[in-house]
Amino acid sequence: MTSKVKYSYACEKYKKQTQFLDFYYEHFGNFWVNHQMNGTFSKWHLYGTMDYIMHYDSKKYLPNNRLIFPIELVFDIDVPNYKENHLLRDQISDNFIKENMNHSIWRNGSDYGNHIHSFFPELNNYPTFHRQLLKQLLIQHYAGKENIKKFKIDMFVTYPKRLISLERSKHRNGGDRIKYLVRNFNFNKENKIPKQVIKKFEGKITTYDMDSIFIDLSVSDKPCIKFFETEEFSHIEDYRRRALFILASEYVRKGIPKNEVVHKLIKWRDYILNGYKGISDSFIKHTVLKANGRVTCKMRSQVLQEIGMESVVRKCPTCSKFLM
Numbered sequence: 665m666t667s668k669v670k671y672s673y674a675c676e677k678y679k680k681q682t683q684f685l686d687f688y689y690e691h692f693g694n695f696w697v698n699h700q701m702n703g704t705f706s707k708w709h710l711y712g713t714m715d716y717i718m719h720y721d722s723k724k725y726l727p728n729n730r731l732i733f734p735i736e737l738v739f740d741i742d743v744p745n746y747k748e749n750h751l752l753r754d755q756i757s758d759n760f761i762k763e764n765m766n767h768s769i770w771r772n773g774s775d776y777g778n779h780i781h782s783f784f785p786e787l788n789n790y791p792t793f794h795r796q797l798l799k800q801l802l803i804q805h806y807a808g809k810e811n812i813k814k815f816k817i818d819m820f821v822t823y824p825k826r827l828i829s830l831e832r833s834k835h836r837n838g839g840d841r842i843k844y845l846v847r848n849f850n851f852n853k854e855n856k857i858p859k860q861v862i863k864k865f866e867g868k869i870t871t872y873d874m875d876s877i878f879i880d881l882s883v884s885d886k887p888c889i890k891f892f893e894t895e896e897f898s899h900i901e902d903y904r905r906r907a908l909f910i911l912a913s914e915y916v917r918k919g920i921p922k923n924e925v926v927h928k929l930i931k932w933r934d935y936i937l938n939g940y941k942g943i944s945d946s947f948i949k950h951t952v953l954k955a956n957g958r959v960t961c962k963m964r965s966q967v968l969q970e971i972g973m974e975s976v977v978r979k980c981p982t983c984s985k986f987l988m
C-alpha cells in the first residue's frame with residue numbers, strides 16, 4: 665500500500681462492509697475472503713473473480729472474513745476478562761501513539777474481542793518468510809514480550825494466508841453485532857518499521873535464532889506432501905479429511921511416534937486450516953491409529969488431479985508418472 669491508500673480515511677468514512685471489500689480490491693487486487701457463521705465456513709474465494717461472483721450471487725450473505733494483507737499488522741486481543749482486555753488494547757495503542765504510528769482499534773462484535781489494525785508498506789520489500797518474522801517482532805515491540813505469553817496473544821495472524829473479520833461485517837457467532845470502529849489514529853504519514861525492530865530482525869536472520877518464534881510443520885521434502893502441509897492447500901475444504909489421512913500416513917511412514925503425529929496434525933488443523941471444525945481431536949487420533957504408512961504417490965497424484973493441482977503433480981517425479 666502506497667501513500668495513495670488512506671486506510672484511516674476509509675475507517676472513518678466507510679460504514680458498510682461492501683465499501684471495505686471494494687476499497688481493498690482497489691488497492692490490492694484479488695484477495696481471499698470467506699463467510700463464517702455459527703460454526704459453518706464457506707470455501708475461500710478470491711474477491712473480484714468469477715468464482716467469487718458465482719458463489720455469492722445466489723447467497724443472502726456477504727463474506728465476513730478477509731485476508732490479512734501482506735503489509736498489515738493485526739493484533740487479535742481475545743483476553744476473556746473485559747477489563748484486562750481493554751487495558752492491554754490501550755497499552756498497545758499507547759505504544760503506537762508514542763511513535764506517531766497510524767492504527768485503528770475495532771471491536772469485533774464478540775463479547776470481548778478487540779482488534780488493532782495497522783499498515784507498514786515497507787513489509788512489501790521482504791519475502792514471505794522474512795515478513796512473517798518481522799510481523800512477529802512488531803507484535804513483540806508494541807505488545808511487549810511478557811504480554812504475548814501472559815495474554816496468549818495470537819501470533820498466527822502473522823502467517824501468510826490468514827483471515828480476520830472484515831470491517832463493518834456481522835460477527836461469526838450470529839446476532840446483529842458488527843465489527844465497529846472504536847478509535848482511529850492518523851498521523852498523516854506512512855508507518856515506518858522502527859529501527860530497533862529492524863535491528864532485532866537482522867540479528868535473528870544472521871544467527872538463525874528463530875526456533876523460539878516459528879513452528880515447523882514440514883517433515884518431508886516431497887512436493888506432493890508439502891502441498892498438503894501448507895496454506896496453499898488450506899482453502900480446498902472438501903478434501904481436508906483425505907489430506908489428514910495422507911499426512912498421517914506419511915508421518916507414520918517416517919517413523920514419527922503416533923502421539924507426536926497426533927500433536928503435529930492438531931497444529932496443522934489449528935494453524936493451517938484455521939481451526940477447521942470438521943476435524944475434531946478425536947477424529948485426528950482415530951485417523952493416526954488407522955494410518956499404516958502405505959499411502960503412496962499414486963494416491964496423492966490422484967487426489968491432486970481431482971482438485972486441479974496438476975502443477976504440484978508435475979513437481980514430484982513419482983507423482984507425475986500417474987498423470988492422467
Ligand SMILES: [Zn+2]
Binds near residue numbers: 964
Ligand atoms: Zn509424489
